[in-house]
Amino acid sequence: MDTPLAGKTCIVTGATNGIGEVTAQALAQMGATVIGVGRSPARCADSAARIKAATGNAQVEYVVADLSVQGQVRRLADEIKARHSRIDVLVNNAGMYFSTRQTSPDGIEMTWALNLLNYFLLTNLLLDALKAAPAARVVSVSSGAHEGAKQINFADPEFKTGYSGWTAYNQSKLANVQFTYELARRLAGTRVTANALHPGFVATGFGHNNGGLMGVGMKIAQRVGARPPKGRRRAFTWPVHPKWKA
Amino acid sequence: MGKYFTDKRAVQSSPASYDTDAVVRLWAESEQQTALAQHVAA
Numbered sequence: 163m164d165t166p167l168a169g170k171t172c173i174v175t176g177a178t179n180g181i182g183e184v185t186a187q188a189l190a191q192m193g194a195t196v197i198g199v200g201r202s203p204a205r206c207a208d209s210a211a212r213i214k215a216a217t218g219n220a221q222v223e224y225v226v227a228d229l230s231v232q233g234q235v236r237r238l239a240d241e242i243k244a245r246h247s248r249i250d251v252l253v254n255n256a257g258m259y260f261s262t263r264q265t266s267p268d269g270i271e272m273t274w275a276l277n278l279l280n281y282f283l284l285t286n287l288l289l290d291a292l293k294a295a296p297a298a299r300v301v302s303v304s305s306g307a308h309e310g311a312k313q314i315n316f317a318d319p320e321f322k323t324g325y326s327g328w329t330a331y332n333q334s335k336l337a338n339v340q341f342t343y344e345l346a347r348r349l350a351g352t353r354v355t356a357n358a359l360h361p362g363f364v365a366t367g368f369g370h371n372n373g374g375l376m377g378v379g380m381k382i383a384q385r386v387g388a389r390p391p392k393g394r395r396r397a398f399t400w401p402v403h404p405k406w407k408a
Numbered sequence: 409m410g411k412y413f414t415d416k417r418a419v420q421s422s423p424a425s426y427d428t429d430a431v432v433r434l435w436a437e438s439e440q441q442t443a444l445a446q447h448v449a450a
Contacts, residue, residue: 232442270441282438306414309422314430316437337434339412339425344435346410358421360414 165193171246171295173197175229175284176256178205181303181361185253186222187213195221197242199256201228229256230266230276232283239287249291254281254302257334263325271320273327277334282341289354298354302342306360308335 172189176182177198186198190213198213200206206224213222227238242249257277266275281302285292292298310332315321321330342358349356412421424430439445 279438279442282435283442283444286442286444304412304421308425311422311424313424313427314434316430316433319437336422336425339421340427340431340434341438342410342412343425344431350409356410358410358412360412 167192167194167250169193169195170250171195171197171248172251172253173199173242173249173288174253174255175199175280177224178202178209182253182255183209183213185255187216189251190214190217190219190222193219194251195246196223197246198222198224199227199229199238200224201226229280229284230272232268232275232279235280235283236287239284242288243291247291248294249288250295250298252285252288252292252298252300254285254300254338256280257303259327259331261327263321263330271322271325271330273330273334274320277331278337278341281338285345292354293352296353300342300345300354300356302338302356302358303361304338304342304358305335307332308339311336314340 167189170193172186172194174182174186174189174196177186178200182198182200186196186209190196196213196219198206198209200209203226206226210222210224214220225238225241227234229235229238257280258272260272264272266272268275270279285300285302292300307328310328314333314337318324319333339358342356346356411418412425413419
C-alpha cells in the first residue's frame with residue numbers, strides 16, 4: 163500500500179459526511195493518523211468504523227464537537243493538543259447553510275459562528291502544534307459561492323436585519339478566502355502554508371438540516387450525484403498530498 | 409502567499425477577496441468575537 167502520509171497527523175472537521183468524510187478516508191488511505199471531527203456521536207462512530215474498514219488503517223479517531231460553540235472548539239483543541247504535540251494537516255471543512263436566521267449558544271448568528279469563526283478559532287488554537295511540524299498545511303474549504311458576496315457586511319455581519327440564507331452563506335465563504343489570505347500572510351517565514359479551495363460538487367449531507375427549496379434541491383442533487391467519482395475524491399486531498407507544493 | 413484552488417489549479421478568487429483593508433478588518437473582528445487575545449498570545 164502506498165502510504166505517503168505515514169506518521170503525519172491530519173485533522174478534518176465536518177468529517178462525518180460529504181467532502182469531509184471523503185477527505186478523511188483518502189488521508190487514512192495514504193497512511194495518515196486521522197482525527198475526524200463531527201457533531202453527532204453516532205455519526206462519528208459510524209464514519210470511524212467505515213473508514214477503518216475501507217482503508218485498513220487503525221489510526222483513525224473521531225472526536226465529537228459542535229464547532230458552532232466556541233467552548234467546544236477550545237475543548238477540541240485542548241484534547242487534540244494533549245495527545246498530539248505536532249499536527250501536519252488541518253482541513254477546515256465544517257460548515258452549513260441555514261435557510262433561516264439562527265443563533266449559536268454563544269449568541270452569534272450560526273453561519274458566521276460555524277462557517278467562519280470556527281475556522282478562525284480552531285486554526286489559531288492549533289497554530290503552535292502546526293508550527294511544530296516540518297511542513298504543515300492548513301486547508302480551508304471555501305466555495306465558488308464566495309463570488310456571490312460583494313463584501314463583508316461589517317456594519318452587520320450577523321445580519322440582525324435583512325437575513326437571507328444565501329447572503330449569509332456567500333459572505334461566510336468570502337470570509338473563508340479572506341481569512342486564508344491573512345493567515346498565510348501572518349505565517350510567511352514559517353513552515354506552515356494556508357490555502358483555500360472550492361470543492362466542486364459531491365454527494366454530501368449538506369443542506370439536509372434545512373427545509374424548503376435548498377433541502378429538497380440538495381437531496382435530489384445528491385441522489386443524482388450518488389458517490390463522488392474517484393477523480394473527484396482525489397480532488398479534495400491533493401492539497402495535502404506530499405507531492406503538492408504550495 | 410495563500411492561494412485559492414479549484415480543480416487542482418490555483419485560480420483568482422473574487423476581487424472582493426483581495427481587499428486588503430477588509431482582510432485585516434475581518435481578522436481583527438474575528439479575534440474580538442472569539443476573545444482570542446485573552447487565550448493566545450498572538
